[in-house]
Amino acid sequence: MRRDAAGLAGLLATTGVLHFVAPKPFDGIVPGSLPGSPRTWTYLSGAAELAIAAAVTHPRTRRAGALAAAALFVAVFPANVKMAVDWRHAPPAKRAIAFGRLPLQAPLIAWALRVAR
Numbered sequence: 001m002r003r004d005a006a007g008l009a010g011l012l013a014t015t016g017v018l019h020f021v022a023p024k025p026f027d028g029i030v031p032g033s034l035p036g037s038p039r040t041w042t043y044l045s046g047a048a049e050l051a052i053a054a055a056v057t058h059p060r061t062r063r064a065g066a067l068a069a070a071a072l073f074v075a076v077f078p079a080n081v082k083m084a085v086d087w088r089h090a091p092p093a094k095r096a097i098a099f100g101r102l103p104l105q106a107p108l109i110a111w112a113l114r115v116a117r
Helices: 003-021 038-057 062-075 077-086 092-116
Strands: none
Touching: 003 038, 003 062, 003 092, 038 062, 062 077, 062 092, 077 092
16 A cells, blocks of 8 residues: 555554543534534544445555545534634633644645546
C-alpha cells in the first residue's frame, strides 16, 4: 500500500477507535444544532472514520475512500469551530489545541485528495 494511503488509513482508524474507547471528549464538541444525542453523533462519526479507513486501505476502493475522507474532514470542521469557541477562555495550552485544530483541516483535506489521485 502507498505510504500516504497507509498513513491516512491509520489516522482515520485510530481516531475512529478513540470515538468508541473514549467518547466523552468527542461528545463535548458536537454542535448543539445537530438533532439527537451527542453520543450518537460521536459513534456515527467514529463508525464513518473506521469505514473510510477500511476503504482507503484497499486499492479498489481507495479513491472513493479518500474522497470520503476529504468530505469527512470538511464535515467535522464545525465541531472544531465549536471547540475553539468553547475553549476561547481556557488555559493557554487548551486554547492552542482548540485553535490549532482549525487550520489543520486544510492539510488533512489536501492529504486525502492527494491519496484520491
